[in-house]
Amino acid sequence: MSTPDTNQSGDSAPGFLDRERIVAGPGFNRWLVPPAALAIHLAIGEVYAFSVFKIPLTHLIGGSEPSPADWTQSDIAWVFSIAIVFLGLSAAVFGQWLERVGPRKAMFASAACFGSGFLISAVGVVLHQIWLIYLGYGVIGGIGLGLGYISPVSTLIKWFPDRPGMATGLAIMGFGGGAMIGSPLAQLLMAHYRTSSTPGVAETFVTMGVGYFLFMMFGALTVRVPSPGWYPAAAGSTERRADHGRPSRAAEPPGVTADEAIKTPQFWLLWGVLFLNVTAGIGVIEQASPMIQEMFPGRVTPEAAAGFVGLLSLFNMVGRFGWSSLSDKIGRKTTYAVFFLLGATLYALTPHSGRLDGVALFVLGYGIILSMYGGGFATIPAYLRDQFGTLQVGAIHGRLLTAWSAAGVMGPGLVNYIREYQLEHGVPKVEAYTVTMYVMAGLLVIGFVCNLLVRPVDRRHVAVTPPASPFPAGATHSPSPI
Amino acid sequence: MSALPPPADGPSQTESDLATLLFRWAWVMTPLSWGVWETVRTSLALFR
Known part of the structure; x- marks a missing residue:
C-alpha cells in the first residue's frame, strides 16, 4: 500500500x-528546520507589499505626467487579487502532491514559480503588456505562493508534534514579516534603478525574482523531514498537558486523509472559523489608511496613516507567533473563542474611540484585532492537526485555504460597500465605519458559534491510527536538547 | 567508521553544531529584523 512516506x-x-x-x-536537531520554513514564508510574504508597485506601474509611459496609455490603478489591483486566488487554488490542488513528494520538491517548485513570476512580470513591464504581469506575478507567482505557504507548515507540524501551535506560528509569522522586508526592499531597489525615463520597476522585478529564488533555495536545500514514526523524546511537557485533556503524545490524533476530511462537519466548521476571522480582519487591513484619517480628521496625516498600516503589520506578525504558541497551552478551541469574543467586543467599542478622539486607544484596539487576525491564520493548521492528525495535514490545510480566497473578496467588499452606502445616506465620514464595525462584530459572533460546534472527528473517517508511544524516552530518534 | 552512517544527502554531525544553528537562524532573522526596524521607524510618524 502506498503511504506518503513510501518511495514512489x-x-x-x-x-x-x-x-x-x-x-x-x-x-538530528529539529531546531535546524524552522529557518528553512521561515526562508520560504519571508520570501512569499512579499505579496502583501505589492501595493508599493501600484503608483510606479501606472507611470511607465507618461513618466511624471501619466499618459492615457498608462495602466490604471484598477488594472494593477487585479494582480494582487489573481495572486491570492491562485494561492488558495494551488494550495488546495497541490496539497496531496506535496504530501507525496515531500517539502524539498514543493519548496523548489515554489521558488521556481515565485522567482519566474517576477521575471515574466519584468518582461510585461518592458513590453507594457498587462496580461504578462497577470500571468507572471498573478498566476505563476500565485501558484508559487500556494506551494510555498503549505510546504513549511506541513513540515514543521511533523517536527513539533508536542508544540504544533508554536511550530505553525513560527512559519506563518514569516508570511506576515515578508511584507515588512518586501516593501522597503522594493522601494530601495526602485530608487537605485530609477532614471529620468524609467521608474526602475522592470529591473527591480528581475533583482527580486533572482534574489527571492536564491533565498528560497536556502529553505529547499536545508529542509529535512523526520523519519516515519519519529516522535520527540523530550515529551515531559506534553504528558503534563495530557492531564488537562489537551493534545498530547498519548493522545496523538488519528490520521484522516484529505479526501475524507472534507466529508466531515469539522472541516467545514473550521472553514467557517477561518473565513469569518479573516473576513473581519482583511477588510480593515485594506481600508486602514483612509479609515484612520477619516475617523480622526486633521489629527492623522497620510504619513502617520502609513505608520498605522506598518504598525498593524507588526501586530499581525507578532500575533501569528504569540497566539499560536499560546494555543499549545490553552487549547485551540479556547484560543479561537478568545479571538471571536475579544474581537467582537473590540469591534463594537472602537467606533467610540473616534468620538472620544482617542488615537492611541484606536491604534491599540486595532492592533489587538490584527494580532488575532494573524493568530487565526497561524493557529488553524494546529487545529487541523488536532482534528485530522498529521497524515495529510498539508493537503487538508491547502483545501481550507480556499476560505482565505473567499474572505479576500468578501471582507474588503463588505467594508467598502457599507461605507459607501452610509456616505450616500448622509452619514458623516467620521461615523461612516460605525455600522461596519458592528457587522464585523456580528460575523465574529457567528464564528464563535462555529468554533463552539467543533467536536472530535468520528472514528469512521480515520485512515491511520498512530501508535500512542512510538519511542521510549531517550530513543535515538530524539532531537538534541537545544 | 560510524556504525550508523548518515543518508547520502542526509545531515552530517556538523549540522548539529551550534555554528550551523546560529548561521541558519541569522540567515532569516537578519532580513526580518531589518524589515521590523524599517516598519517601526515609519510607524513613529503616527505619534509625532
Whole structure:
C-alpha cells in the first residue's frame, strides 16, 4: 500500500529533490528546520507589499505626467487579487502532491514559480503588456505562493508534534514579516534603478525574482523531514498537558486523509472559523489608511496613516507567533473563542474611540484585532492537526485555504460597500465605519458559534491510527536538547 | 567508521553544531529584523 512516506519511484535511487533524500538521521536537531520554513514564508510574504508597485506601474509611459496609455490603478489591483486566488487554488490542488513528494520538491517548485513570476512580470513591464504581469506575478507567482505557504507548515507540524501551535506560528509569522522586508526592499531597489525615463520597476522585478529564488533555495536545500514514526523524546511537557485533556503524545490524533476530511462537519466548521476571522480582519487591513484619517480628521496625516498600516503589520506578525504558541497551552478551541469574543467586543467599542478622539486607544484596539487576525491564520493548521492528525495535514490545510480566497473578496467588499452606502445616506465620514464595525462584530459572533460546534472527528473517517508511544524516552530518534 | 552512517544527502554531525544553528537562524532573522526596524521607524510618524 502506498503511504506518503513510501518511495514512489520503486527501487530506483531517489532524486535530489525527493523526500527520501531529506529524511533526518538519528540525533538530528529539529531546531535546524524552522529557518528553512521561515526562508520560504519571508520570501512569499512579499505579496502583501505589492501595493508599493501600484503608483510606479501606472507611470511607465507618461513618466511624471501619466499618459492615457498608462495602466490604471484598477488594472494593477487585479494582480494582487489573481495572486491570492491562485494561492488558495494551488494550495488546495497541490496539497496531496506535496504530501507525496515531500517539502524539498514543493519548496523548489515554489521558488521556481515565485522567482519566474517576477521575471515574466519584468518582461510585461518592458513590453507594457498587462496580461504578462497577470500571468507572471498573478498566476505563476500565485501558484508559487500556494506551494510555498503549505510546504513549511506541513513540515514543521511533523517536527513539533508536542508544540504544533508554536511550530505553525513560527512559519506563518514569516508570511506576515515578508511584507515588512518586501516593501522597503522594493522601494530601495526602485530608487537605485530609477532614471529620468524609467521608474526602475522592470529591473527591480528581475533583482527580486533572482534574489527571492536564491533565498528560497536556502529553505529547499536545508529542509529535512523526520523519519516515519519519529516522535520527540523530550515529551515531559506534553504528558503534563495530557492531564488537562489537551493534545498530547498519548493522545496523538488519528490520521484522516484529505479526501475524507472534507466529508466531515469539522472541516467545514473550521472553514467557517477561518473565513469569518479573516473576513473581519482583511477588510480593515485594506481600508486602514483612509479609515484612520477619516475617523480622526486633521489629527492623522497620510504619513502617520502609513505608520498605522506598518504598525498593524507588526501586530499581525507578532500575533501569528504569540497566539499560536499560546494555543499549545490553552487549547485551540479556547484560543479561537478568545479571538471571536475579544474581537467582537473590540469591534463594537472602537467606533467610540473616534468620538472620544482617542488615537492611541484606536491604534491599540486595532492592533489587538490584527494580532488575532494573524493568530487565526497561524493557529488553524494546529487545529487541523488536532482534528485530522498529521497524515495529510498539508493537503487538508491547502483545501481550507480556499476560505482565505473567499474572505479576500468578501471582507474588503463588505467594508467598502457599507461605507459607501452610509456616505450616500448622509452619514458623516467620521461615523461612516460605525455600522461596519458592528457587522464585523456580528460575523465574529457567528464564528464563535462555529468554533463552539467543533467536536472530535468520528472514528469512521480515520485512515491511520498512530501508535500512542512510538519511542521510549531517550530513543535515538530524539532531537538534541537545544 | 560510524556504525550508523548518515543518508547520502542526509545531515552530517556538523549540522548539529551550534555554528550551523546560529548561521541558519541569522540567515532569516537578519532580513526580518531589518524589515521590523524599517516598519517601526515609519510607524513613529503616527505619534509625532
